[in-house]
Amino acid sequence: MMPEPVSETKPIVWTIASSDSGGGAGIQADLHTFNALGCHGCSVIAAVTAQNSTEVVGYETISPALFITQLNCLIQDMPPAAVKIGLIPDAELLTQLANWLAQHKAQHQFVVIADPVLSSSTGYNFVRQSTLQIWRQQLLPLVDLLTPNIPELALLSNLPHQNNDAQAQQLLQLGCQAILVKGGHLDASDNNTADSVTDVLITADNRFRLKQPRLDVTHNHGTGCVLSSAITAACAHGYALADSAIIGRAYLQQALSFSYATGKGAGSLQHHGWPVSPDFFPQLQHNDAAIDYNLCFAGITAPIGFYPVIDSVQWLKRLLPLEPDVIQLRIKQGTAEDIEQQISEAVLLSRDYKLRLFINDHWQLAIKYGAYGVHLGQEDLTTADLAAIASAGLRLGISTHSYTELLRARQIRPSYIALGHIFATQTKQMPSQPQGIARLKRYAALCSDVATVAIGGINAERIDAVLACGVSGVAVVSAITAQQQPEQAFSQLKQRVEQHYAHQV
Numbered sequence: 001m002m003p004e005p006v007s008e009t010k011p012i013v014w015t016i017a018s019s020d021s022g023g024g025a026g027i028q029a030d031l032h033t034f035n036a037l038g039c040h041g042c043s044v045i046a047a048v049t050a051q052n053s054t055e056v057v058g059y060e061t062i063s064p065a066l067f068i069t070q071l072n073c074l075i076q077d078m079p080p081a082a083v084k085i086g087l088i089p090d091a092e093l094l095t096q097l098a099n100w101l102a103q104h105k106a107q108h109q110f111v112v113i114a115d116p117v118l119s120s121s122t123g124y125n126f127v128r129q130s131t132l133q134i135w136r137q138q139l140l141p142l143v144d145l146l147t148p149n150i151p152e153l154a155l156l157s158n159l160p161h162q163n164n165d166a167q168a169q170q171l172l173q174l175g176c177q178a179i180l181v182k183g184g185h186l187d188a189s190d191n192n193t194a195d196s197v198t199d200v201l202i203t204a205d206n207r208f209r210l211k212q213p214r215l216d217v218t219h220n221h222g223t224g225c226v227l228s229s230a231i232t233a234a235c236a237h238g239y240a241l242a243d244s245a246i247i248g249r250a251y252l253q254q255a256l257s258f259s260y261a262t263g264k265g266a267g268s269l270q271h272h273g274w275p276v277s278p279d280f281f282p283q284l285q286h287n288d289a290a291i292d293y294n295l296c297f298a299g300i301t302a303p304i305g306f307y308p309v310i311d312s313v314q315w316l317k318r319l320l321p322l323e324p325d326v327i328q329l330r331i332k333q334g335t336a337e338d339i340e341q342q343i344s345e346a347v348l349l350s351r352d353y354k355l356r357l358f359i360n361d362h363w364q365l366a367i368k369y370g371a372y373g374v375h376l377g378q379e380d381l382t383t384a385d386l387a388a389i390a391s392a393g394l395r396l397g398i399s400t401h402s403y404t405e406l407l408r409a410r411q412i413r414p415s416y417i418a419l420g421h422i423f424a425t426q427t428k429q430m431p432s433q434p435q436g437i438a439r440l441k442r443y444a445a446l447c448s449d450v451a452t453v454a455i456g457g458i459n460a461e462r463i464d465a466v467l468a469c470g471v472s473g474v475a476v477v478s479a480i481t482a483q484q485q486p487e488q489a490f491s492q493l494k495q496r497v498e499q500h501y502a503h504q505v
């Protein structure tokens with residue numbers, strides 16, 4: 001199957017690792033992964049291994065001179081957006097690499113993801129104490145994300161008798177920015193069970209767990225290589241580390257689900273394109289004790305469609321004659337008294353006009369006056385009484401701006417999920433970057449089981465591209481309220497959206 005085209009540009013990514021003659025791991029697996037995730041992969045080979053699906057028979061490292069020549073030659077013409085480091089079974093090459101990265105990383109601003117391969121899954125040991133020291137002292141300070149399994153974490157931290165958290169903290173202290181502790185080894189971690197695998201992403205100020213069903217597959221050669229390469233590819237597409245870890249984990253779950261036999265031992269993973277099925281995405285476990293994930297929110301009866309967002313009851317009165325079907329009242333200014341007055345009046349009007357009216361932020365007033373629904377931001381999720389909203393029968397919409405927020409919102413099972421901001425917007429100062437059309441398409445595909453609304457910078461020129469992404473609604477502010485003829489703008493956009501959904505039925 002051809003991978004889905006995921007973006008207009010193909011970021012350049014490098015793998016600095018070793019060749020696996022069996023093709024399931026190492027450089028070969030990395031390049032397959034990069035390609036499937038819409039990146040152009042370059043390779044810097046550190047060693048050539050002779051291995052098949054049952055054993056590593058031997059290896060030879062490349063000369064330090066040719067190793068450095070590969071790096072220098074690539075940086076001149078094909079600088080990377082992100083670099084993955086894999087098996088480098090030689091202390092001299094590791095030192096050379098650390099020196100080279102120290103010289104070039106800051107200037108070229110690439111992300112470094114390192115998978116500290118210390119032994120093969122078939123049991124071949126590639127490292128000595130001297131290699132571990134170079135990892136600790138020279139490489140870790142240059143690494144943005146390290147992806148050790150539990151035995152590698154213990155070895156690298158040199159704290160074999162401490163728990164995984166203490167070991168990870170030790171590696172952070174040595175200078176690496178973040179650690180994804182892979183839970184695939186059933187033995188040493190209480191995060192893992194026979195049924196599930198939990199990886200833990202740890203940074204200096206954040207920590208969350210990515211939990212997935214444990215797949216009962218024997219063909220799992222190259223799992224670590226594929227995960228770290230998929231994370232590298234996602235970073236190269238500009239996703240933040242946490243989102244990249246999520247994408248990597250979903251890519252791996254998908255590839256493992258279709259793995260196949262190659263020889264007599266563990267076979268290889270099947271590379272597909274960008275993961276979109278919710279089945280492949282992990283469950284995120286934050287320290288969100290305040291959120292109840294077992295609530296049931298009322299569904300939305302008809303497609304959301306055209307969804308204007310306005311900031312006063314005056315605007316509502318102006319638009320009501322044009323027969324809006326859904327509107328959000330998003331009042332950001334005024335006294336508590338004034339806000340309550342506007343909300344109570346708007347809810348009464350919405351009943352007369354059979355309008356589905358969402359209230360932004362003011363969930364208590366929405367419940368008090370019986371609005372159709374409430375829209376909340378991520379920061380509201382731990383302070384609002386979600387159980388009260390659910391039991392009052394109000395619909396809930398939640399804002400999201402990333403995979404991390406999207407997975408969190410999905411776990412709450414709201415009535416709809418807002419995906420934003422898609423394009424630059426003048427209406428609100430956004431702490432995040434515009435997501436763009438390629439990401440919107442991926443997010444919408446992941447939400448095939450829940451209604452979605454796109455928001456942010458959407459106007460008459462852009463609305464067709466947004467609708468083509470498969471969302472169930474399109475929210476706009478300035479495309480109506482900042483226009484010279486708002487009523488005309490409203491009617492034109494509404495008609496365009498209605499035409500789109502009419503053709504979908």
Ligand SMILES: Cc1ncc(COP(=O)(O)OP(=O)(O)O)c(N)n1
Binds near residue numbers: 309360361420
């Ligand atoms: C449909 C829709 N999507 C997103 C938002 C933004 O909501 P929030 O994150 O709560 O930010 P503010 O609107 O409070 O600035 C929205 N209002 N509607």
Ligand SMILES: Cc1ncsc1CCOP(=O)(O)O
Binds near residue numbers: 420425458475
């Ligand atoms: C409230 C909000 N949340 C994300 S973008 C946005 C503003 C959208 O306004 P506009 O449609 O004018 O870009």
